[in-house]
Amino acid sequence: MPTYRPGPVSLILAVLVALFLLMPLLAVIPVSLTPSRMLTMPTGELSLRHYRELIEDPRWLESILLSIRIGVVSSALSTVLALTFSLGVWMFQPRFTAALVGFVLLPMVVPPVVSAVTLYFLLTSVSGLTSFFGYDTWLGVAMAHSVMTVPFATVLILVSLSQLDRRIDLAARGLGASVWERATRVIMPNIKFGIVTAALLSFVLSWEEIGVTLFITSVNAITLPRLMWMGLRDNIDPAIAALSVILIVITVLVLAVRSVITRQKASP
Amino acid sequence: MRGTLSDRMGAALLMAPLLLFLVLAYAWPFLGVVKWSFTLPTPGLGQYHALLTDDLVQSVFIRTLRIAAIVTVVSVTAAYAITVVWVRGSPVQRVLAEFCILVPFWISVLTRAFGWVALLSNRGLINTWLQSIGFISEPLTLVRNEFGVIVGMSHFLIPFAVFPLASAMRSLDERVLLAARGLGSSRMRTFWTVFVPMTRSGIIGSAMITFVFSLGFFVTPAILGGGRSVMIAELIYLRIFQSPDWGLGAAISVVLVVFVGALMALLFRYVKPKQLV
Numbered sequence: 001m002p003t004y005r006p007g008p009v010s011l012i013l014a015v016l017v018a019l020f021l022l023m024p025l026l027a028v029i030p031v032s033l034t035p036s037r038m039l040t041m042p043t044g045e046l047s048l049r050h051y052r053e054l055i056e057d058p059r060w061l062e063s064i065l066l067s068i069r070i071g072v073v074s075s076a077l078s079t080v081l082a083l084t085f086s087l088g089v090w091m092f093q094p095r096f097t098a099a100l101v102g103f104v105l106l107p108m109v110v111p112p113v114v115s116a117v118t119l120y121f122l123l124t125s126v127s128g129l130t131s132f133f134g135y136d137t138w139l140g141v142a143m144a145h146s147v148m149t150v151p152f153a154t155v156l157i158l159v160s161l162s163q164l165d166r167r168i169d170l171a172a173r174g175l176g177a178s179v180w181e182r183a184t185r186v187i188m189p190n191i192k193f194g195i196v197t198a199a200l201l202s203f204v205l206s207w208e209e210i211g212v213t214l215f216i217t218s219v220n221a222i223t224l225p226r227l228m229w230m231g232l233r234d235n236i237d238p239a240i241a242a243l244s245v246i247l248i249v250i251t252v253l254v255l256a257v258r259s260v261i262t263r264q265k266a267s268p
Numbered sequence: 269m270r271g272t273l274s275d276r277m278g279a280a281l282l283m284a285p286l287l288l289f290l291v292l293a294y295a296w297p298f299l300g301v302v303k304w305s306f307t308l309p310t311p312g313l314g315q316y317h318a319l320l321t322d323d324l325v326q327s328v329f330i331r332t333l334r335i336a337a338i339v340t341v342v343s344v345t346a347a348y349a350i351t352v353v354w355v356r357g358s359p360v361q362r363v364l365a366e367f368c369i370l371v372p373f374w375i376s377v378l379t380r381a382f383g384w385v386a387l388l389s390n391r392g393l394i395n396t397w398l399q400s401i402g403f404i405s406e407p408l409t410l411v412r413n414e415f416g417v418i419v420g421m422s423h424f425l426i427p428f429a430v431f432p433l434a435s436a437m438r439s440l441d442e443r444v445l446l447a448a449r450g451l452g453s454s455r456m457r458t459f460w461t462v463f464v465p466m467t468r469s470g471i472i473g474s475a476m477i478t479f480v481f482s483l484g485f486f487v488t489p490a491i492l493g494g495g496r497s498v499m500i501a502e503l504i505y506l507r508i509f510q511s512p513d514w515g516l517g518a519a520i521s522v523v524l525v526v527f528v529g530a531l532m533a534l535l536f537r538y539v540k541p542k543q544l545v
Contacts, residue, residue: 004445006352007455013349018368024383027393031386041396081286088282092275111484111528113501114521122297147293179278208376211486228378232491244379251374
């Protein structure tokens, strides 16, 4: 049976779009190698000074460590909350499920800037209570990131639950397993891939979160995107180009590994 | 068995933590923002009145709608072109198209905006190259204006516009296309009279997602607009942090949420949520 393939016009247009999509990612490579202190194209000699700066300037390392800490804590919180909620939805199918899930997904659909104002309101209101939680604290940022990432984690876990065969849970229940045993020994082992994906996605979203972070930090909780933002707004620092190149390379490697793994799974 | 007391207890215990978390950390503070919009600096509807009369706010609203509309047309068109190959191409073409869609999708908005600065700024790649071949003598102003904002936002939104289109194109029965060709229709005519109309739900979904996302965009316009083409989200930021006018910032946020909510309601009258992914 013949298949309907795109014709030459389609292919040319798609190549143009592909170039448009890749262009800005490729453009940062030459900029990162410029010997100048300003954002320019290298003319003649190349230099790795901006890569060295990333290692030598303690601000970059500090903000990377802070971003990792915030990412781990907020991802753990998001995943636990999303998991218990999704288990409740799947095991008991309570009334009003659609409305409750809709409520949980709100931070994903509300414009991020409105969520940012909302979280700014929250964190400035509680700032007076303690010194370690509130506006411009790392715990405050971690909590705010959880609000933003928990809808994504919930969607992923609900999707993997929807692919689970209900009869294994019914069997466990018929054999007298308690709710706790059904959840931890029957259901969770079967959706562990979904849970891990939810945790990883939450971490990545927190790692690169900037829209909300800008509103809720000023001088203390400087995450990596926040530091990049400062370098982009004032006097564009070519160290950002070096950092961008590293982040792009990591992304491409992870995607390549993932596609190899899925291809191996598909054709054993 | 459904609906027994212990079942309801179990459901409540499992679902309560997240619901409680979002009520305390999201719903309650949002009501606080709504309260700001009615009470700061003085109680009343003053801020909403200002929204309707202030020239600056009005011009930002109109600019935001205009940019969002242009970005939607550019993104959906570009996404359509690459999705056709991603869904219908040969296996190698599919892998390449997927790579070009997913790599930018996973790279942070900051890095991507920075990439455009590196390309478009006065001493960026494009100006340097055009000057070196003698095509222009003075650098072109490609960034810190609306052009830069539209380019950067379209670049960000194309991958998001791809998914609803891909879903519509995958569910299309290829035999219809083969039948049209077999009956003597040209490639062009098959595309415009069969393929495009049959992916209409994907086009609507994709356009709505792009438009709604563009309305609340902050980072890309702030970097590529250079403070000169301010959009709603940046205006909110400026009202809250630079000219402390929390009431107005809050009122604009409330209007934005209501507007986006109305658009989403409209969207779901025409498209089922499942068709969007």
